[in-house]
Amino acid sequence: MQLEEAKEKFIQAWGALGSNWGINRTMAQVHALLLISPNSLSAQEVMDALNISRGNANMNLRALIDWGLVSKEHKAGDRKEYFFAEKDIWQVAQQVIIERRKRELKPVLKILEDLKTMEGDQKDEEVKAFVESVENIHNIVGQADKFLEIAIKADRNWFFGALIKMFSRKSKQE
Amino acid sequence: MQLEEAKEKFIQAWGALGSNWGINRTMAQVHALLLISPNSLSAQEVMDALNISRGNANMNLRALIDWGLVSKEHKAGDRKEYFFAEKDIWQVAQQVIIERRKRELKPVLKILEDLKTMEGDQKDEEVKAFVESVENIHNIVGQADKFLEIAIKADRNWFFGALIKMFSRKSKQE
DNA sequence: TTGTATTTTCAATCATTTTTGAAATACCTT
DNA sequence: AAGGTATTTCAAAAATGATTGAAAATACAA
Numbered sequence: 001m002q003l004e005e006a007k008e009k010f011i012q013a014w015g016a017l018g019s020n021w022g023i024n025r026t027m028a029q030v031h032a033l034l035l036i037s038p039n040s041l042s043a044q045e046v047m048d049a050l051n052i053s054r055g056n057a058n059m060n061l062r063a064l065i066d067w068g069l070v071s072k073e074h075k076a077g078d079r080k081e082y083f084f085a086e087k088d089i090w091q092v093a094q095q096v097i098i099e100r101r102k103r104e105l106k107p108v109l110k111i112l113e114d115l116k117t118m119e120g121d122q123k124d125e126e127v128k129a130f131v132e133s134v135e136n137i138h139n140i141v142g143q144a145d146k147f148l149e150i151a152i153k154a155d156r157n158w159f160f161g162a163l164i165k166m167f168s169r170k171s172k173q174e
Numbered sequence: 175m176q177l178e179e180a181k182e183k184f185i186q187a188w189g190a191l192g193s194n195w196g197i198n199r200t201m202a203q204v205h206a207l208l209l210i211s212p213n214s215l216s217a218q219e220v221m222d223a224l225n226i227s228r229g230n231a232n233m234n235l236r237a238l239i240d241w242g243l244v245s246k247e248h249k250a251g252d253r254k255e256y257f258f259a260e261k262d263i264w265q266v267a268q269q270v271i272i273e274r275r276k277r278e279l280k281p282v283l284k285i286l287e288d289l290k291t292m293e294g295d296q297k298d299e300e301v302k303a304f305v306e307s308v309e310n311i312h313n314i315v316g317q318a319d320k321f322l323e324i325a326i327k328a329d330r331n332w333f334f335g336a337l338i339k340m341f342s343r344k345s346k347q348e
Numbered sequence: 349t350t351g352t353a354t355t356t357t358c359a360a361t362c363a364t365t366t367t368t369g370a371a372a373t374a375c376c377t378t
Numbered sequence: 379a380a381g382g383t384a385t386t387t388c389a390a391a392a393a394t395g396a397t398t399g400a401a402a403a404t405a406c407a408a
Contacts, residue, residue, distance in 0.1 A: 001292040003301055010308065013285045020278045022196040024366075036307050038300060043385080053368045058386065079376065079383055089310045104194045111187045118175040126212060127177055133210050134184065136263045147337055162340045163321055198396075217355080227398045232356065253353055253406065 007036055011050070026052060027060040031069060034085035035092075040073055042080045068095045090156040097152050105145055112138040181210055185224075200226060201234040205243055208259035209266075214247055216254045242269045264330040271326050279319055286312040 001009075011032040018028025033049055034041065041049070047057045061083055064070035069092060072081045086092055115134045119127050151159060175183075185206040192202025207223055208215065215223070221231045235257055238244035243266060246255045260266055289308045293301050325333060 003293065003298070003304060006289050006293060006304065009285065010289055013282055017278065017282050020196050022194045026366080035311075036304055038303050054385085055369065055387080056367055059367090062386090081384080087307070089314050093314060104191065108187055108191050111183065115180050115184055119177065119180060124177070129212050130177060130180065130210055133261070137209075140263050140267060143334055143337070150340065160317055163317070166324065166336045166340060200396075228355085229357080229399065230397055233397090236356090255355080 010036060024060065024063070026050070026056060027063050030057070030060045031064055031085060034064075034070060034083060035087065037084070040082035040084035042082055044080070046083070067099050094152045097148050101145065101148055101152075105141070105148070109138070109141060109145060112141065184210060198234065198237070200224070200230060201237050204231070204234045205238055205259060208238075208244060208257060209261065211258070214256035214258035216256055218254075220257070241273050268326045271322050275319065275322055275326075279315070279322070283312070283315060283319060286315065 011029050014032035014035075015025045015029040018031075019025040029050055030046055033046060043054065043057050043061065046052075046061065047054060050057075061070060061072075064083075064085070065072065068086075070083055070085050072083050074080075075082055086095070112134055116131060116138055119131055154162075185203050188206035188209075189199045189203040192205075193199040203224055204220055207220060217228065217231050217235065220226075220235065221228060224231075235244060235246075238257075238259070239246065242260075244257055244259050246257050248254075249256055260269070286308055290305060290312055293305055328336075
């Protein structure tokens with residue numbers, strides 16, 4: 001397999017992964033392209049590499065900047081903007097967690113909290129069962145949220161060290 | 175807020191959550207409906223509750239069964255099938271992890287492994303940089319995969335206990 | 349077996365999301 | 379300020395994904 005072919009494969013895989021997780025496929029592809037690009041790219045270069053229109057490239061580059069995954073720079077004597085991605089993959093993961101937590105986890109937690117407290121008539125069995133369900137779900141989503149909060153504050157080495165410890169203790173237990 | 179209104183809110187929220195994470199919105203809504211339903215429901219009842227067609231209900235119920243989140247039963251003297259969801263939310267989470275790992279994480283890992291090994295010409299600086307990028311990504315995705323593997327084997331109490339310990343150690347460190 | 353209730357399938361339709369491309373805007377440089 | 383890039387916007391078009399509904403298949407009971 002040649003380099004170009006491998007890059008293409010990587011971009012496709014990253015795009016599919018994003019798509020499966022509710023991220024615009026093209027946005028993920030642009031991200032992939034910049035992740036493996038040794039130097040920063042102009043909008044035109046992104047358009048050419050992925051065969052997408054100027055508008056599309058612009059929208060997705062801006063979205064990536066919004067997500068904190070991509071930045072732009074200017075080159076001396078050149079009017080164009082050049083884009084590059086954060087390469088440290090642990091930082092990328094943290095940034096993705098930060099954004100998804102903010103955009104999708106927090107709103108759900110808020111709704112679950114509302115639902116938990118709203119219903120006063122605890123005598124009704126059906127109400128009781130519903131509130132209990134919601135409490136259980138809120139509980140586990142809250143735990144996941146706390147865990148992710150640790151992850152985004154954690155140093156990579158500490159974090160994986162802690163996970164490995166967790167794993168080894170588990171093994172002993174079995 | 176009345177019970178019916180609260181249920182409706184919950185179903186909408188669960189549907190939106192699924193949709194944001196690449197799960198068919200209706201499938202997530204059907205799941206939500208069954209999660210908070212005290213008794214099992216026929217296809218007809220699901221159709222009526224969510225205002226969806228028979229075909230749609232059938233497809234999504236079958237998908238949920240496929241995911242291991244819903245089962246069906248028969249009632250004496252009734253020809254219809256009745257559907258009910260696994261209520262233990264930790265089990266639900268584990269099942270979701272199992273499926274997404276199988277469907278989406280494993281294939282990506284496979285591709286990353288292929289890309290890592292495929293390129294022999296290590297003298298070329300560009301090739302070297304690419305392989306290094308891929309290795310880093312493979313590394314972190316692999317770690318995530320291992321962690322999820324622990325989660326799906328773990329007892330709920332042990333798992334959250336371990337997370338809390340992790341958290342408290344982190345706090346001391348700071 | 350026959351008739352009836354129920355489930356499944358899937359081509360056609362509908363809805364949503366994504367993309368395009370050209371006009372408008374912003375940005376430089378002189 | 380003018381002239382030439384480059385970027386942004388957004389209505390319309392295209393592509394994709396979801397839903398319908400009716401026909402076919404299946405399951406059951408008598």
